[in-house]
Amino acid sequence: xSGLSLAQRIAxxxxxxxxxxxxxxxxxxxxxxxxxxxxxxxxxxxxEPLTSEARYLATSPELAMKRLLAFxxxxxxxxxxxxxxxxxxxxxxxxxxLIEWYRLGFSLEQMMGEVEQLLTHVHRALQSELPALELRPxxxxxxxxxxxxxxxxETTGFELRGDESAAELAPVLTRVxxxxxxxxxxxxxxxxxxxRHSTTDGGHSPGEVERLADWTEFFxxxxxxxxxxxxxxxxxxxxxxxxxxxxxxxxxxxxGPVAERFEFHVxxxxxxxxxxxxxxxxxxxxxxxxxxxxxxxxGRLALPLDDAFFEALRNPGLPDCAGVALGFERMLMALLGxxxxxxxxxxxxxx
Amino acid sequence: MDVSELKKGAKIKINEHPHTVVxxxxxxxxxxxxxxxxxxxxxxxxxxxxxxxxxxxxxEAADVESRSYxxxxxxxxxxxxxxxETYEQVEVSEDIVGDGRHFLVDQLAVDLLFNDGxxxxxxxxxxxxxxxxxxxxxxxxxxxxGATKDAAIETGHTLQVPLFIKQGERIKIDxxxxxxxxxxxx
Numbered sequence: 001x002s003g004l005s006l007a008q009r010i011a012x013x014x015x016x017x018x019x020x021x022x023x024x025x026x027x028x029x030x031x032x033x034x035x036x037x038x039x040x041x042x043x044x045x046x047x048e049p050l051t052s053e054a055r056y057l058a059t060s061p062e063l064a065m066k067r068l069l070a071f072x073x074x075x076x077x078x079x080x081x082x083x084x085x086x087x088x089x090x091x092x093x094x095x096x097x098l099i100e101w102y103r104l105g106f107s108l109e110q111m112m113g114e115v116e117q118l119l120t121h122v123h124r125a126l127q128s129e130l131p132a133l134e135l136r137p138x139x140x141x142x143x144x145x146x147x148x149x150x151x152x153x154e155t156t157g158f159e160l161r162g163d164e165s166a167a168e169l170a171p172v173l174t175r176v177x178x179x180x181x182x183x184x185x186x187x188x189x190x191x192x193x194x195x196r197h198s199t200t201d202g203g204h205s206p207g208e209v210e211r212l213a214d215w216t217e218f219f220x221x222x223x224x225x226x227x228x229x230x231x232x233x234x235x236x237x238x239x240x241x242x243x244x245x246x247x248x249x250x251x252x253x254x255x256g257p258v259a260e261r262f263e264f265h266v267x268x269x270x271x272x273x274x275x276x277x278x279x280x281x282x283x284x285x286x287x288x289x290x291x292x293x294x295x296x297x298x299g300r301l302a303l304p305l306d307d308a309f310f311e312a313l314r315n316p317g318l319p320d321c322a323g324v325a326l327g328f329e330r331m332l333m334a335l336l337g338x339x340x341x342x343x344x345x346x347x348x349x350x351x
Numbered sequence: 352m353d354v355s356e357l358k359k360g361a362k363i364k365i366n367e368h369p370h371t372v373v374x375x376x377x378x379x380x381x382x383x384x385x386x387x388x389x390x391x392x393x394x395x396x397x398x399x400x401x402x403x404x405x406x407x408x409x410x411e412a413a414d415v416e417s418r419s420y421x422x423x424x425x426x427x428x429x430x431x432x433x434x435x436e437t438y439e440q441v442e443v444s445e446d447i448v449g450d451g452r453h454f455l456v457d458q459l460a461v462d463l464l465f466n467d468g469x470x471x472x473x474x475x476x477x478x479x480x481x482x483x484x485x486x487x488x489x490x491x492x493x494x495x496x497g498a499t500k501d502a503a504i505e506t507g508h509t510l511q512v513p514l515f516i517k518q519g520e521r522i523k524i525d526x527x528x529x530x531x532x533x534x535x536x537x
Contacts, residue, residue, distance in 0.1 A: 046384045046406065086355035086406060087385065089377030184388065184403040220383035228378075250382060263381070270381055300407065 004133075004336070004343060011130055012332060013346045017079060019125035020099055023118050029075035029101055034064035036081060040306035043288040044250065045216050045295065048085035049303065050094070056303070057083040060325055061100050062251065063309045066277065069102055069319060070312040077101035079328060090340045091269065097328035102277070104321045108260050111274050111322040112240050115264050116143050118326070119238070123335050136337040139237060147243040148258070155226035162258040163246045166210040173214050176221045183225065209293045215247035216294070228268040236267045238334075249287070253278050264326070266334040274324035281313030354387050354408045362394070362413040365402075369394045369413030369466045379406070394464065394471050415466050422459045430455065430473075432463060443470050451475045453508035454526050475526040480535050481505050482521050489517035499531075 004012065021031065037055035042063055049056040058064070061080040068076060080098050087094055099118075103111065123138040152160050158172040180186040231239065242262035244252075249259035252275030260276035278284055285305060292302040312318070332344040352363075361372045370391045379385035385406030392399045394415065404410065420432035420441065429442040430452060443463065445452060451461070451473055459479065464472035486502035499511040504524070512522060512531045523532040 044382055046379070046382065086353075087377070087379065088355070089379075092377060092379065180403070184386070185401050186386070186403040186405070216383065220380065220386070223380040223383055224378055224386060227380075248382070273381055298407065 004338075006346075008130075008133065009344060009346045012126065012133065012336070012344065015125050015129045016122050016328070016332060019122045020077075020079060020118065022125075023121045024077045024101065027075065027103075027114075029077045029103070030073070032065065032068060032073070032076045032078050034058075034061050034068070034078065034080070036083075038063070038306070040304040040309070042251070043291045043295075043303045043305070045212070045291055046220070048300075050083045050085045059084050060098060062323070062325070063306055065100060065102060065323075066318055067309060067312045069104075069321060070316050072316075075101070075103050090342075091330070091333070093329070093341055093345070096341075098325045099328055099331070100323065100325045102321050102323040104319050106322040108242065108262060108274065108276050108322055111276075111324055112145065112242070112262055112264070113142065115240075115272055115274065115324055115326065116141075116238065119331065119335070122331065126335060134336070136335060138335065143238040143240060143264075144235075145240045145242060145262075148241055148245065149243060151227060151230060151241060152222070155230055156222070160245070162243065166207065166214045169211075169214050169218060173218045176218055176225065179225055180221045186221075208290055209297065211247050212290055213294050213297070215245050219245070219248055231265050231268045235265050238264065238266045238271075240264050249278070251275055251278050251284065251287075269330060269334055270327075271330045271334060272324050272326040274322065276322045277318060279313055279318040279320070281310040284313060285310045352410055352412050354404045354406060354410055357387055357389070357404075357410070362415040363391075364411040364413040365391070365393075368396070369415045369471070373399065394466060413466065415464060415471075417462045417464050419460055420463045422455045422457065422461060424457075425452070425455065432461065432473075441470060443473055447471065448473045450529060451526060453504075453506050453529065454479045454481065454524060456481060456505060477525065477527055478523050478532060479526055480521050480523050483512070483516060483518055486512065486516060486518050490514040 024031065036058050037052055038058055039055060041049040041056040041059055047059050049059050051057065060082055061078050065076060065078060078100050080100055081095065082098050083095050085094060120138065120140050123135065126133060127135055149160050149162055152158055156172060156175065160172065177188050181188055240262050243258040244261040246254050246257065246259050249261060252259045252261040262274045263270055264272040288305055296302050329341050329344050333341060336344065338344050357372055357375055359372055359374055362369050363372065370393050373390040373392050375387050375389040377385060377387055387404045387406065389402050389404065390399065391402055418434065420434055423431045423433050429444045430448050431440055431442050433440045447470055454475055456479060460476065462474045463470050481504040483502050484505055487500050498514055500514055501509050502512040502516060503509045510529060510531060516522065516534060521535045523535050524530065525532050
């Protein structure tokens with residue numbers, strides 16, 4: 001489907017956002033709108049915050065919303081404007097919207113269920129209020145769940161637990177690097193071996209930073225080489241990948257050898273990331289600091305740590321909860337069958 | 352330049368040769384490293400290939416400059432063009448001019464691509480108007496069948512034109528495909 005007219009895009013945005021709000025009103029979650037400019041952003045290996053007047057523009061509302069949860073907000077949701085530097089393409093824009101919500105006491109499984117319920121609800125609203133609009137068919141009902149490790153085994157033959165050290169991960173990482181070199185023309189990074197010899201990483205055991213670096217590289221390459229083609233074949237209805245490697249836990253809890261994290265994809269289009277939220281302030285601080293060490297090693301800027309955030313996790317403390325971030329534009333692309341984000345955006349620059 | 356500054360048509364230097372980015376695709380899992388999958392064309396050799404860059408990589412911009420020149424004449428050695436401002440003349444070989452040579456008319460403005468002072472590419476405007484120097488008589492009224500006949504244009508090149516076209520008429524040609532577009536009333 002090619003681009004919708006401006007009038008159609010405005011109608012779609014209006015109906016979809018109203019449907020999202022109605023869904024959460026029914027669930028009992030309250031809408032919040034948190035500040036976009038922050039003193040300190042969430043720290044991820046490959047998400048680059050933009051800045052404005054000595055503040056960082058939020059790449060996600062997560063830190064702000066978790067503080068609200070710690071201070072007793074109860075279930076909350078937001079349709080947030082977020083900004084990510086250097087992301088532009090058919091499926092990426094530097095500025096986009098995330099529907100992010102948190103539910104106290106939810107398991108990861110319950111959270112996954114809510115993602116498909118929300119999408120079904122929005123689809124139904126679009127169908128009934130905009131009957132002339134061409135929507136992709138949407139089956140009502142639960143979508144398939146697959147574990148990350150099962151997919152690694154199916155696509156590479158390697159059996160992984162999820163908590164492997166860098167040394168244990170090396171054979172599968174090497175295979176994926178060679179595959180990237182031959183099928184993508186992606187030269188193996190000159191840093192790949194050099195970084196192994198660095199002895200200091202700002203006080204972090206080099207082993208942990210290396211583990212993060214290697215798992216992140218594995219995930220980045222494997223995602224494109226193996227996961228995306230697999231999803232194109234098996235995931236066109238929508239599918240959850242869960243049980244991520246512990247090194248890639250980000251802000252989620254760890255349970256045994258895996259992180260309590262899931263992603264929801266429609267075909268190879270990633271729509272959502274969900275967690276059972278990590279409540280331990282010290283562990284979270286440690287993780288962010290480790291990501292900073294990785295960023296510095298790769299020649300990128302380290303980012304300031306949000307001490308107010310870690311403190312709120314310690315005191316008053318984050319209640320037991322699960323959360324999801326779902327791309328609004330991606331949701332529309334999936335429901336409408338658009339391949340280019342520019343076709344769904346309501347923006348005077350995209351007219 | 353940073354790889355995130357890549358655009359279609361950007362000129363980058365790889366292994367000492369200038370390349371143009373024919374197209375590229377940015378792929379990135381939400382929390383993974385972004386990749387720029389590029390289709391590149393070597394502007395010197397003309398060869399096309401694919402190469403992927405990681406986000407954060409730095410690329411070398413190629414010293415490539417496009418200047419407008421007008422066509423003067425063709426000779427056994429090549430095609431001569433002149434810079435309208437400096438009157439500087441440059442001779443470009445047939446393999447650089449390529450199929451565009453069939454559509455070079457006196458004073459036609461072209462873009463010559465220079466790399467380190469040498470012409471590596473010649474691009475014509477997307478359409479030119481040329482005279483039919485030879486073809487079979489026009490058949491009046493036959494606009495609907497789509498049947499065509501051979502015709503020769505000023506440079507001696509032949510192409511297919513609709514049956515109603517007469518010798519001496521001027522036609523618009525798409526230089527990218529070499530095909531007839533429409534008759535032009537002079």
